Amino acid sequence: MRKIWLITKREYLSRVTKKTFIVMTILGPILIALFYAVIIGISINQKTGERTKTIGVIDHSGLFANSLINPPKVNFIYADTSLSNINFEVDGWLIIPKDFTLGSPKRLLYKSTQAPTLDIQGKLTRAIESATKNKKLILNGLRQTFLDSLNLNISMTTMEINKSGELTNSKAELNFGLGVAFAFIIYFFIFMYGVQVMRGVMEEKTNRIVEIIISSVKPFQLMMGKILGIAMVGLTQFLIWIGLSGVLMAFISLTFALPMDTISNTIGESGGAQNQGIPNIMNAFFDLDIGFYALIFLFYFLFGYLLYSAMFAAVGSAVDSESDTQQFMLPITLPLIISFATSFSILSSDPNGSMATFMSIFPLSSPIIMMVRLPFNPPWEELALSMIVLVATFIVFTWLAGRIYKVGILAIGKKPTYKQLFKWMLLK
Amino acid sequence: MNLLEIKNVSKYYATHKALENVSLSVPEGCIYGLLGPNGAGKTTLIRIINQIATLDAGSIIFDKEPLNQKHIYNIGYLPEERGLYKKQKVWDQMIYFGQLKGLSTAEAKKRSETWLLKFDLMPWKNKKVEELSKGMQQKVQFIITVLHRPRLLILDEPFTGFDPINAEIIKNEIKALKASGTTIVYSTHRMESVEEICDNICLLNRANKILDGSVKDIKMANSKNLFEIIFEGQIPEWIEIVSHEKLEDGQCKVIFNAGHMNRSEIIKRLASEVNIWSFREVVPSIHQLFIDKVKEVNHA
Structure with a gap:
């Protein structure tokens, strides 16, 4: 045990003291915060900063005089067909041809100095379409007041019934967001640190340090020490990120308290249903059992990483150069990529469906998929089964990987085939 | 008395045999030359003694006991292909390897300092290994091999990579280690230094032992x-x-x-x-x- 500890310590310290680690660890949250600031900035700009466009309407058909409904951010101005009263500036002209009738609507014409966006084109055609439809409905005996009453704006409040039968506010948006965040973080960390394990193993193999080390320690101890050391690097980085992000978030929300209100207001304006979105999410977030989530997250984070990095270590031991790793990397990374890709569809369709259930128990996908499901309260027995299967697979895979590793680190030369790797597993 | 006895050891790989029924005895306190052309099985035998590789048949006795895991603290190994962590500082690396061989941190520090002084490497103590010249790296490697004062020291081509002056320094260190009671297995396919430093030799060829004994006896017998x-x-x-x-x-x-x-x-x-x-x-x-x-x- 002392040796695994020594190796873990060396792996940890040699990585944590690297300049790239320190830079990434400090810059990471700043970059993420910047990224969000830019996104929020852009969306505020779009909602509030978008200029109302003035569109001149020249109606040769005479059907729509002053009767078009202004779409959002568009203002119609009507020009005389003789074009005599034009003393205003417009962004474009919408021309309705003379032969445009309610029975046979003809193609419209739009003229402007700047090419119109798809958004404007859609708004204009929809305005004419709905005006035409309304006129036809009135012609067929419906009253305008009745038509106005058809414009509905219905919103919905979602409630959740918890185990003890109480109603709570639904946290659908938050659940979705948490699911995505969990899936992304676990995927990202397994990949990033798994590859570091592989590189570390290859470094020792190609530098021939390994022969000296394993004349002092068992290959399995070396492999485990390396995997654990890098796991601790990952945890350290993650914890620092959480800490720094918290500080940054607090700083941002204090500094920009007013603009944050504006955001929720503008979002509220554009879509009535999300009116109480932001405060709701805030409340829901504080309702969560954060301690429980954190524990489960740590579990899947750790064992998912351990399972995959054992395989990465085996690959690193089997090859001599980075370019040879591709062939063996694919079968390892495939389940990871597939689970990450499916996590979105699982989130948006059925987080407790049979596909999701299977993938959250299957050990190669469970670290990502079970974390995605977690905010949607999966049955506890599925959670327990998934955890047990993951730990059991971790033990078996690490044992097998250790056997490949033991032979691989001393085998220099030709790249082995899958058949050989299999044989290595069975060697005594 | 023999410190190390190899008894009828065989080792087979999938496609070839690496050692076939090899027996030899290394008397305590001698320098034992393990000779043979490339591919004779020297490195395989050394790896088996270091418990890096397993043997398929035969047995090994170290100091009257079957060779086992605890003996790694009594063995020092300088492989032919040298390797150090290039990005790690000389000092940290020496302590690390010393600890892996069972030294306490304090002891590892004390001994490292002595050796660094002996080899004039003190100014390089806090440099990364990659900043050192090849000769200096080799010296660091040598220190790492002997830091835990092994009873059996296995040197695989120890002089490659040294200029004549440094080779002389290392040769003198090897002799000094022998004088202090260390048993040394010296593996090489270069004969120049064998007569000068070896007391006993064993000649391996194509997985088999073809000759062994003390240098004097072998010469007499072949005179x-x-x-x-x-x-x-x-x-x-x-x-x-x-x-x-x-x-x-x-x-x-x-x-x-x-x-x-x-x-x-x-x-x-x-x-x-x-x-x-x-x-x-x-x-x-x-x-x-x-x-x-x-x-x-x-x-x-």
């Missing part, structure tokens, strides 16, 4: 009782000439087979007939023996 004299005068008729050569100043160099006569008889007889300038026994060099034996076996 053909040849002598070389340089003299002035007529070549005596009673000697069985193998080769002769006229030198300047009327001198003559003759190599002859003394047959059943012994050294003092020859000298007495020669001295009465010619003016002797030099007289020596022609002993086969280990280098020559190595080549002859390997050829002999490979042609058989």
Whole structure:
């Protein structure tokens, strides 16, 4: 045990003291915060900063005089067909041809100095379409007041019934967001640190340090020490990120308290249903059992990483150069990529469906998929089964990987085939 | 007493045999030359002693006990392919490897300092290994091998990569280690230094042992009782000439087979007939023996 500890310590310290680690660890949250600031900035700009466009309407058909409904951010101005009263500036002209009738609507014409966006084109055609439809409905005996009453704006409040039968506010948006965040973080960390394990193993193999080390320690101890050391690097980085992000978030929300209100207001304006979105999410977030989530997250984070990095270590031991790793990397990374890709569809369709259930128990996908499901309260027995299967697979895979590793680190030369790797597993 | 006994050891790989029924004994406190051409099985044998590789048949006794995991603290190994962590500082690395070999941190520090002073590496203590010259890296590697004061030191081609001056320093360190009681297995396919530093040797070829014993005994056994004299005068008729050569100043160099006569008889007889300038026994060099034996076996 002392040796695994020594190796873990060396792996940890040699990585944590690297300049790239320190830079990434400090810059990471700043970059993420910047990224969000830019996104929020852009969306505020779009909602509030978008200029109302003035569109001149020249109606040769005479059907729509002053009767078009202004779409959002568009203002119609009507020009005389003789074009005599034009003393205003417009962004474009919408021309309705003379032969445009309610029975046979003809193609419209739009003229402007700047090419119109798809958004404007859609708004204009929809305005004419709905005006035409309304006129036809009135012609067929419906009253305008009745038509106005058809414009509905219905919103919905979602409630959740918890185990003890109480109603709570639904946290659908938050659940979705948490699911995505969990899936992304676990995927990202397994990949990033798994590859570091592989590189570390290859470094020792190609530098021939390994022969000296394993004349002092068992290959399995070396492999485990390396995997654990890098796991601790990952945890350290993650914890620092959480800490720094918290500080940054607090700083941002204090500094920009007013603009944050504006955001929720503008979002509220554009879509009535999300009116109480932001405060709701805030409340829901504080309702969560954060301690429980954190524990489960740590579990899947750790064992998912351990399972995959054992395989990465085996690959690193089997090859001599980075370019040879591709062939063996694919079968390892495939389940990871597939689970990450499916996590979105699982989130948006059925987080407790049979596909999701299977993938959250299957050990190669469970670290990502079970974390995605977690905010949607999966049955506890599925959670327990998934955890047990993951730990059991971790033990078996690490044992097998250790056997490949033991032979691989001393085998220099030709790249082995899958058949050989299999044989290595069975060697005594 | 033998520190290490290899008994009927065999090792097979999928496509070839690496060692076949090899037995040898390494007496305590000697320098034991493990010789053989490339691919003879030297490295495999060394890896088995280091418990890096397993053996398929046979047994190994270390200090009267079957070789086991605890013996790694008594063995130091300098592999032919050297390796250090390039990005790690010399000092940290020495402590780390010392600890892996069971030293306490304090002890590892104390010993590292002594060795760094001895090899004039103190100014490089906090440099990364990659900043050192190749010779200095080799010295660091050597220190790491001997830091835990192993009873058995296994050196695989220890002089490669050293200039003659540093090779001399290392050679003296090896001799000093022997003087302090360390048993040393010295593996090489270069013969130059073998006679100078080895007490015993074993010659491996194609997975088999073809010769072993003390250097003196092997030379005696392979001596053909040849002598070389340089003299002035007529070549005596009673000697069985193998080769002769006229030198300047009327001198003559003759190599002859003394047959059943012994050294003092020859000298007495020669001295009465010619003016002797030099007289020596022609002993086969280990280098020559190595080549002859390997050829002999490979042609058989």
